[in-house]
Amino acid sequence: MHEYPITEQIVKIASEKAKENNARRVTRITLVVGEYSGFIGESIQMYFDIISKGTLCEGAVLEMENVKAKWRCPSCGIDYIRKPLSFACPQCGQDGEPTTIGKEFYVKNLEVET
Ligand SMILES: [Zn+2]
Incomplete structure (x- = not known):
């Protein structure tokens, strides 16, 4: 459910970028979604289909x-x-510590049609 506002943001940012570049529409948005980002890809896709209607x-x-x-x-x-x-570490068996890898969530790339 909390994917809704983040998807709104993605659509807003992508549309603004397209306008800045005088593009007719956005053709592709690449998102990086970490396993522990707290966001579910399928939900973002579902909301995206709804929110993007009538936008660039x-x-x-x-x-x-x-x-x-x-x-x-x-x-x-x-x-x-x-x-x-x-x-456990696969080399020595000691318990590891969490890193920031897997927590990322951002728009990596945007493709537009001019
Ligand atoms: Zn180790």
Whole structure:
């Protein structure tokens, strides 16, 4: 449900950028969605279809790059994707710490038609 306001923002920003560039419409929006960003890609897509109607974003392809959360081992210093039900480092077995990888959420790229 909280994807609604964020999707509104995406449509607003993309439409403004298109206008700035004298584009006729937005053709593609690439989003980076981290596993722990708190946002669900399917929900954003659903709201996007509704909100974009009648805007410069109508009909644009919403592309999502999903980022898996990574953990960092305090001993080895490596970043890794944890296995289900485990936080253990794949090299030494010590429990890792969460990193910022997987929390990202942003518009990476925008394609417009002029
Ligand atoms: Zn380790």
